[in-house]
Amino acid sequence: MNKKTPSLITLPFKLEREAPPFETYDEQYSDKYPESLVRYFLKKYTKKGDYVFDPFAGLGTTLFVSEETGRIPYGMEADQNRAEWVASQLENWTGLRHGDTAKMLHHDFPKMDFVMTSPPFMHKHMKANPLYSGDPKKSGYNNYIKRMRYIFEQLSKLVKRNGYIIVHLDNLQHKQSFTPLVWDIGSAISTVMKPEKEIIVVWKNGRDDYPYTHCLLFKNAGIRKK
Ligand SMILES: C[S@@+](CC[C@H](N)C(=O)[O-])C[C@H]1O[C@@H](n2cnc3c(N)ncnc32)[C@H](O)[C@@H]1O
Numbered sequence: 001m002n003k004k005t006p007s008l009i010t011l012p013f014k015l016e017r018e019a020p021p022f023e024t025y026d027e028q029y030s031d032k033y034p035e036s037l038v039r040y041f042l043k044k045y046t047k048k049g050d051y052v053f054d055p056f057a058g059l060g061t062t063l064f065v066s067e068e069t070g071r072i073p074y075g076m077e078a079d080q081n082r083a084e085w086v087a088s089q090l091e092n093w094t095g096l097r098h099g100d101t102a103k104m105l106h107h108d109f110p111k112m113d114f115v116m117t118s119p120p121f122m123h124k125h126m127k128a129n130p131l132y133s134g135d136p137k138k139s140g141y142n143n144y145i146k147r148m149r150y151i152f153e154q155l156s157k158l159v160k161r162n163g164y165i166i167v168h169l170d171n172l173q174h175k176q177s178f179t180p181l182v183w184d185i186g187s188a189i190s191t192v193m194k195p196e197k198e199i200i201v202v203w204k205n206g207r208d209d210y211p212y213t214h215c216l217l218f219k220n221a222g223i224r225k226k
Helices: 035-045 061-068 080-089 101-106 141-158 181-190
Strands: 008-012 051-054 072-077 096-098 112-117 159-169 172-174 177-179 194-204 212-219
Touching: 008 035, 035 061, 035 112, 035 159, 035 212, 051 061, 061 072, 061 080, 072 080, 072 101, 080 096, 101 141, 141 159, 141 181, 159 181, 181 194, 181 212
Parallel strands: 008 194, 051 072, 051 112, 072 096, 112 159
Antiparallel strands: 159 212, 172 177, 194 212
C-alpha cells in the first residue's frame, strides 16, 4: 500500500466488463467508470482482505474489481435491476444492498476500510434530483447538494477513523450552462471529511470530448461540523 499519489496520472479508458442486457447505453457514454481507475486506487490505498464500500454501486465496477483483487466488496444501489444484476455476478453478493444509500446506517454493514465511488451527476439547470429518483418534492440542485452532504455524513460514520475515500466527479458543461460539480460536491463533503487531494486522471485512448476526469481524496478524520 503506497499512499503517495501523484496529482496527475494517466490510465486507459476501457470498460472491460460487458454491459448487462437491460442497459441500452452506448458503452462510451455509460455512467460506469473504467476498471483501471478502481484498480489504481485499490492498489494505492488497500490491501487484501480490506472492506471496500461503494455507496453508489451502479454497474458494480468497484465491487467487481475489489472481489477480483482479494478485497471484500460492499455497496448500495437504488436501481433494482442494477442491484440484482451486480449481486448475481458476485461471489460476496450479500455485501450489496438494494436501496437508498442515505439509509446505509440502517443496514448491518461492518466498518469500512476504504470507499471508492461516483455519485449520480446533476446539472444545475435540471429540476429532477437523481438522489431521490426525481421526487418533485425534492427537486433542484440545492436539494441535491444538501442531500449529497447528508449521504457523506452518514458515510463518515461507516468508514473507519482515518480511512480514505475517493470520489470520482466531473464538472459539467451543457450548451451555455456550466455546473461546477467537482467544486460544489467537494465543498459539501469537506464539511464532514478532511479534503486531502485532487487527482486529475488523463484518459489514454479516451473520447475527444472526455480527455480527463477528477478524483477527490478525503480522509475520514473526524471533522464533522453542524
Ligand atoms: C454514476 S453511477 C455509478 C457507476 C459506478 N461507479 C460504475 O462504475 O458502475 C451512480 C449510481 O448511483 C445510483 N443512485 C442514485 N441515487 C441513489 C441513492 N439515493 N442511493 C443509492 N444509489 C443511488 C444510480 O442508480 C446509479 O447507478
